[in-house]
Amino acid sequence: MKVKLKRKSCFKQHYLYQNVRPMLVVRALMDLRHQPLYKGVEIDEEWYSHVTNYIQAITEETELLVSEESDKSDNDEPVNPGTIDTMVENGDYVSFAPGEGMRPLSILIDDHAEEKAFPNLFGGHPRKLKDPLKNYSKVIRSELLNSDRRFAADTPNLFFKCKVFVHKQISSNVQIIMRKNKKENLRASDVANSENLTRMIDGDQGYRLLHNIQNSPSHLAAIRKNTFAMVRQLGHPTIFLTISPSESSWSDLLKILYKLRHKIEISDKDALNLPYAEKSNLIRDDPVCATYFDQRFRALFKLIKNKNGIFKEHPVYHYFYRVEYQHRGSPHVHMILWLVNAPQFDPTKPEKTFDACVTLINKYIQCMVSKDSPAYAYSKSKQTHRHTHTCYRSAKDKETNNCRFNIPYPPMKETFIAL
Template sequence: MLNRDYVNGLIHNDDAFTFLRCDRSSPAFWELKKKEVMAMIRQLGCPTLFLTLSAAETQWSELIIILTQVLENKVITLEEAESMSYEKKCDLIRNDSVTCVRYFEHRLKCLWEILSAPCGPFQGYELVDKYVRTEFQVRGLPHVHALLWLKNAPKYDENNPESIERCIEFIDKLISVSSKPTKFSEELINLQCHKHSHTCKKYVKDCIKCRFGIPYFPMRKTMILEPFSDDEKLTKKEREEISKNRQNVIKELDKISKDQDNSLTFEEFLEHVDMNEDEYIKMIRAELKKAKVFLKRAPNEIRINAYNPMIMSLHKAN
């Protein structure tokens, strides 16, 4: 360490910072975690699913019961917890953040056990492995990002129609954006409905856009769309027409996303923007840089995030 050239070599190669690998959130820590993920991808292949889970403490009546017992030494019923005012719930949560985080961790542990079960939400696709990152949002609540590897999941091959069809069937089997309550209460569906806030707005060419790309494009069926190939070059006139159509579609989406009672069908939506389905798909493909999944989505579902029905019913949060 007394040799200046040796020390400079350590700094130049970042070896001088490796002792910080155990310090969470340090660059060396994240470098180690990145290598772990890359090693998993080399061994297991591309992850099958990306899953996000947030905390919804005010919606979890069981947690409110626990907090009331811990903080006030009082036992309340499930009905009393559900009818408690929002302000009271927030006060309980603020006064015992440790219990809230421990409850969230226990809830996730139970959820992972269900996801790994043969009768779980993946319907015959065994959960082989997972990589989980838990972070804390500005408001202090935990939030989970997870990469999931499923056994026998179909592999996407753009040159194989059968592969594309199997992938679409797999997606429709596990993922939904339906606004119809069916087995689930309307409150659970509302948890997946995006509401614009200052955190999702970004400025692009003097325009304000949602960084999550919401509202989403309605689709008659689930599709995996590819960008135009080199053999499908668009003329200047075609690009101008596509740009004009895109502006009309965005205006219409913005309009219907604000209409709570919107009941348009996909065909009626196309009539409103004066396009046929081929022109509509062509407009979407023109903006793509790589293959992208577009889920089957009615015009009244353009603000709903994708979810797995069984996971949503268990977790009761977005």
């Protein structure tokens, strides 16, 4: 049965459109009626009889078609040889607006909104916590890192949790900002007044309530101001780093993901020898990858900040980094570091600072790896440019192998600074 859900019956466009199996819906409703969150729910008898008649009609039509096909001679050639599936769909569908004329509760007021919205995960049972929204971040972490991966594998539920978490933060910020009013605490009637509302907008009170919501304008503005302040006070950063994950070559991560899905432990060799398609599915379908990258990055960052670590002679005394997500969904980090006693290049007097800067660059940055080094195989496979469709502007460039990045670059005998 084709079902179209609309926000209002008068609308031409639908909100959701999917094929459903009515008998499974009826069985699910019959089972949910006996669960705690659905007690007292009644099934519309008219709807139930309509669905029953519809199922019976489809069954009879299918049986008739099967009997007609069986009566045909085996020697009859089909009109369309090969597959008989087409992209042509029947125009019959059921269209209705289930929430029309109703006033929904806020997800922050309805204590069981998530359990009712996802009966496939909760089965009609509420959470055992008294007030799950009070420590909602801990609830999210517990469910996503649980050995039962149903919550982690359900993408709509992940976005629902994110929405509830952000709404909770905004609601808390609104209450704090209302209490921090310079003159007196505001009430609902004061906000309804247009003059008071204009004054709040002019004072950026509505803008400030998003200061701790990631990627909001207020949050990004605060980060930009802090970064510019660092540059003004500390000067230009010494090193810029980009740290990207290589999940398909992390045997520990692949072993964890494989065990979570198949309940089987495999060795490091077996994990690395998995087909690339299976590795991609394991990584894409589980959010534990982002947590694993975070833990791994924190361990690497401790090594970077350690005075006896990578930058032993020029310890890190200040830094800034930002985590971004690539198109494929994997996180990566952009970082700038300020090192102690690091030379600053002066373009007006390059002859005085050039040698010192080149010495620092050669100390921490290399473009050659010895074949005897354990990093040789990894660098050759992961850090070697391979021409793709983004390298070519036209078909002619592809034929002539003309890369728009001008790769490969000509080798240089020594390091130089391009002005």
